[in-house]
Amino acid sequence: MADRNTRIVFFEVHPWEEEFLRGALPGTDLQVYPDPLDAQTVARAESAAIISVFIRSRVTRDVLNRLPDLRFIATRSTGYDHIDMRAARDRGIVVSNVPQYGANTVAEYTFGLILCLARRIMQANQRAIRGDVSLEGLEGFDLYGKTLGVVGAGSIGMHVVRIGRGFGMSVLAYDVKPQPLLAEVLGFRYVALNELLEQANVVTLHAPATPDTFHLMDRARFASMKPGSLLINTARGSLVDTEALSWALDEGILAGAGLDVVEGEELVAEEERLLTSTGAEDKLRALLRHHALSRRANVIITPHSAFYSREALRRILETVVENVRAFLTGEPQNVVDAGGSCLSGGKSR
Numbered sequence: 001m002a003d004r005n006t007r008i009v010f011f012e013v014h015p016w017e018e019e020f021l022r023g024a025l026p027g028t029d030l031q032v033y034p035d036p037l038d039a040q041t042v043a044r045a046e047s048a049a050i051i052s053v054f055i056r057s058r059v060t061r062d063v064l065n066r067l068p069d070l071r072f073i074a075t076r077s078t079g080y081d082h083i084d085m086r087a088a089r090d091r092g093i094v095v096s097n098v099p100q101y102g103a104n105t106v107a108e109y110t111f112g113l114i115l116c117l118a119r120r121i122m123q124a125n126q127r128a129i130r131g132d133v134s135l136e137g138l139e140g141f142d143l144y145g146k147t148l149g150v151v152g153a154g155s156i157g158m159h160v161v162r163i164g165r166g167f168g169m170s171v172l173a174y175d176v177k178p179q180p181l182l183a184e185v186l187g188f189r190y191v192a193l194n195e196l197l198e199q200a201n202v203v204t205l206h207a208p209a210t211p212d213t214f215h216l217m218d219r220a221r222f223a224s225m226k227p228g229s230l231l232i233n234t235a236r237g238s239l240v241d242t243e244a245l246s247w248a249l250d251e252g253i254l255a256g257a258g259l260d261v262v263e264g265e266e267l268v269a270e271e272e273r274l275l276t277s278t279g280a281e282d283k284l285r286a287l288l289r290h291h292a293l294s295r296r297a298n299v300i301i302t303p304h305s306a307f308y309s310r311e312a313l314r315r316i317l318e319t320v321v322e323n324v325r326a327f328l329t330g331e332p333q334n335v336v337d338a339g340g341s342c343l344s345g346g347k348s349r
Contacts, residue, residue: 009045011037012054024321042066061087072327076316081209096323096334102312107159109306113258144168149200152207172196202230209236222248228255234306237261256298260306
């Protein structure tokens with residue numbers, strides 16, 4: 001059982017977040033750091049019973065083995081693929097997440113990417129900045145009457161469905177846990193993944209990263225998509241085989257892609273990890289492919305920022321504080337396990 005004097009260490013904390021946390025957790029032995037938790041920074045959490053991390057941290061089995069007093073991990077994200085859940089389970093370490101904080105936030109961003117691609121907004125902006133006011137090559141297409149395919153109909157996916165219906169789109173969804181009542185209320189249909197890919201003009205991914213969803217979008221699945229369609233990924237980069245995506249763009253199967261996440265993104269900001277991380281060569285190749293994609297006029301890449309609104313960030317901290325308080329009272333909440341469903345629940349943010 002933890003008590004209020006338990007050592008708590010937060011990683012990846014901005015100054016405004018520190019102010020909030022110290023006000024919300026008074027009387028605790030709280031330490032905060034701006035850096036992520038990894039093999040190089042783990043010593044800062046020595047003797048900690050509780051740690052809180054965000055998506056840049058890498059909570060591996062080796063890291064956990066260096067924290068013998070650790071009992072609780074509060075991740076400030078919905079997903080938890082940055083935590084070795086099996087290692088945590090083996091140690092009896094409780095892990096909690098933030099199940100909902102930005103479902104509407106990510107869904108709205110998703111449609112921002114869709115609209116930018118469908119109406120060629122980025123190209124129009126760049127042309128106007130150059131003083132070129134011609135319309136040639138800027139013809140887009142209406143969303144009204146088109147078919148939207150939502151892969152992973154958890155909380156984020158459901159908000160995407162709702163917005164899509166508001167645009168007058170027909171909506172198809174694929175999820176391992178269908179909710180027929182919601183489908184009836186919101187006016188969409190559950191279908192098999194192959195049927196969704198064949199019929200949708202826009203496919204948007206909202207599934208978690210699991211072994212089952214790794215490279216969910218491979219060359220075979222891209223080949224089954226409607227020619228001229230769009231792919232949006234605001235979930236996890238590992239869902240999409242980057243080489244297959246490039247092929248689909250070259251073949252004209254995809255008219256464009258909007259990517260808030262890419263394979264190897266964990267290395268984009270910290271290239272030095274290429275020298276020490278497992279599978280570094282494969283990740284480097286993925287990173288280079290990412291840079292190649294960024295040079296395509298019909299691809300929009302953003303830096304894992306779909307969740308990044310002031311309202312969502314505040315909700316994250318509020319929920320994490322509630323999770324820590326609940327653990328301190330012996331009644332942990334929002335607990336996740338080492339398994340996890342295949343396509344339900346949305347992304348890791």
